[in-house]
Amino acid sequence: MNKKADYVICSIPDHVNVTCPYCEWEDDYDWDEIYSKMGSGLYYGNCGSVECEYCKQEIQLGECEYD
Numbered sequence: 001m002n003k004k005a006d007y008v009i010c011s012i013p014d015h016v017n018v019t020c021p022y023c024e025w026e027d028d029y030d031w032d033e034i035y036s037k038m039g040s041g042l043y044y045g046n047c048g049s050v051e052c053e054y055c056k057q058e059i060q061l062g063e064c065e066y067d
Contacts, residue, residue, distance in 0.1 A: 013031040015031050016028070017029075045061065
């Protein structure tokens, strides 16, 4: 019988998708730009904030989810 191995498809982060809790505007933020401000904490969540492009409110980033 052949043995099988589990595997992981590795991807490079490109952007962060955020829905504003104030106005419900959904926007993408450039990964490199956000990572340069927040560092590796971005992988774990609760690491900083971004400004909503639409209503200009400061959005505190909560839990992180991978897609």
